[in-house]
Each structure stands twice: as C-alpha cells, then as structure tokens.
Amino acid sequence: MLKKFRELIQNRFFNRTKQLREQAFEIHDHVIQIEDDTYFIAKAMIPDIPDILNVERSVYEGQTPWDHAAFANELRRKFDRLYLVIRYHDRMLGFIGASFDDRTKTAHITNVAVVEDKQNRGIGSYLLKIMIGKAEFIGYKKLTLEVRKSNARAQALYLKLGFEKTGVKAHYYFGDHEDAIDMTLALTQKE
Known part of the structure; x- marks a missing residue:
C-alpha cells in the first residue's frame, strides 16, 4: 500500500513538473523590444545551426567550441533542452541554450553568445532573464x-x-x- 501511495505521489509530482516544463518550452516566435531596438526571438531549429556557428566564430576568435553535430544533438533533445535564437532582420545576433534536470530541479546554461558588435546592448541579459524565468516557472531551485x-x-x-x-x-x-x-543562481521558489 505504501509503495503504491509513493508511486502515485511521484507520478503526480513528475507529471506536474513535466507539464510545467512543456508550457515553459512553448515559444511563440515573436518580436521583442530591448532598449530602443526591435528583435525577433524564436526557438532554435536545426537549420539555425550554421548561423549559431557563425555567432560562435565571432565571439571565439574564429573558433567554434561546439560543432554542428553537438548542436544538432542538443536541438533534438526537445524534452530537456531549450535553445533560443535572437535576430535583427535576418542576421542572427545571439543564442542561448539550457538543459533542464527534473531530478535535481536544476537548469544549466550550456551556451550563451552574442556577436561582438552587438554586445553591451542588453541582448545577453535578456536571453539569460528568459531562461531564469523559465526555470522559475517550472519550480526549479537553481540555475548554473x-x-x-x-x-x-x-x-x-x-x-x-x-x-x-x-x-x-x-x-x-x-x-x-x-x-x-x-x-x-538560487531561484525563487513558487508557492
């Protein structure tokens, strides 16, 4: 009886977390305002990888710490990974990625980069705040x-x-x- 009760509680807890995560991961492509500029933010997709690699090259002196295959593997993991890209007109200016672990209630920023000529304009901060908000929405304890x-x-x-x-x-x-x-970052706990 105790075993069945424990399983019921675990299933409800994990299903609730799963539902919250699914809601948090829903990204509707939209236009945003940061400072005085208008940008387009969207969920990253496989066709975005060449642009993501170009952002990396601009930030890491021509290098790409992650290759095409690494990003493709991350983007295929729709259950526990979320990657966002930000564009100005058709130019990708930055991206952010995070992993989400329901067991430890921890989100981890795997990547964040903004092209060098657009840094210090609030773009990186905006992307980080989005991931912080998503982790808090799900009820996670920390972001690393x-x-x-x-x-x-x-x-x-x-x-x-x-x-x-x-x-x-x-x-x-x-x-x-x-x-x-x-x-x-210790996250605010939902009541």
Missing part, C-alpha cells in the same frame, strides 16, 4: 553555468543578475585548458 576565468565582462553580467561564484573547474576548456568559474 560555467564561464572562462578570463571573461571578466561575462562574469560581471552574471553577478549583476544574482549569480554567485561557487567553484572552479581547473583546465576545463578544450584547446587552451583555461579554468572555468562555476556560477550558481
């Missing part, structure tokens, strides 16, 4: 990410949004083996 130790500008943005430095991953990044700073 890693950032290069040398990327002071990104660290400042994350700190401004309420993230805290919670650790270091030594030699984390492929290629140059730079350390990563772990950062965590």
Whole structure:
C-alpha cells in the first residue's frame, strides 16, 4: 500500500513538473523590444545551426567550441533542452541554450553568445532573464553555468543578475585548458 501511495505521489509530482516544463518550452516566435531596438526571438531549429556557428566564430576568435553535430544533438533533445535564437532582420545576433534536470530541479546554461558588435546592448541579459524565468516557472531551485576565468565582462553580467561564484573547474576548456568559474543562481521558489 505504501509503495503504491509513493508511486502515485511521484507520478503526480513528475507529471506536474513535466507539464510545467512543456508550457515553459512553448515559444511563440515573436518580436521583442530591448532598449530602443526591435528583435525577433524564436526557438532554435536545426537549420539555425550554421548561423549559431557563425555567432560562435565571432565571439571565439574564429573558433567554434561546439560543432554542428553537438548542436544538432542538443536541438533534438526537445524534452530537456531549450535553445533560443535572437535576430535583427535576418542576421542572427545571439543564442542561448539550457538543459533542464527534473531530478535535481536544476537548469544549466550550456551556451550563451552574442556577436561582438552587438554586445553591451542588453541582448545577453535578456536571453539569460528568459531562461531564469523559465526555470522559475517550472519550480526549479537553481540555475548554473560555467564561464572562462578570463571573461571578466561575462562574469560581471552574471553577478549583476544574482549569480554567485561557487567553484572552479581547473583546465576545463578544450584547446587552451583555461579554468572555468562555476556560477550558481538560487531561484525563487513558487508557492
């Protein structure tokens, strides 16, 4: 009897979280305003990958830390991944990706990038706030990410949004083996 009761409770809890996640992942392509500019935001799709790679190249000195196959694998995982792209006219200016883990109630920013000539215009902050809002809507406890130790500008943005430095991953990044700073944002719990 206790086993059946426990299964019933677990099924209701996980089904509720699943329903909330599905609602949070619904993105209706739409026009948004950031500062004085109008942009188009949408859920990333497989045909967006070349543009996503171009954003990476513009940010990472011609390199693409993730390749086409890595992004394709992420975009196929519709159950626990959400990737968004932001465009100005037909030019992709940035993207953000996150994984969502119902077991730990943790969302993790896997990628966020904005082309260099459009940084410091609120685009990255906007994208991060969207993911924060989605994780809070689902009822998650925290949002995590890693950032290069040398990327002071990104660290400042994350700190401004309420993230805290919670650790270091030594030699984390492929290629140059730079350390990563772990950062965590405690999320507001839904009542």
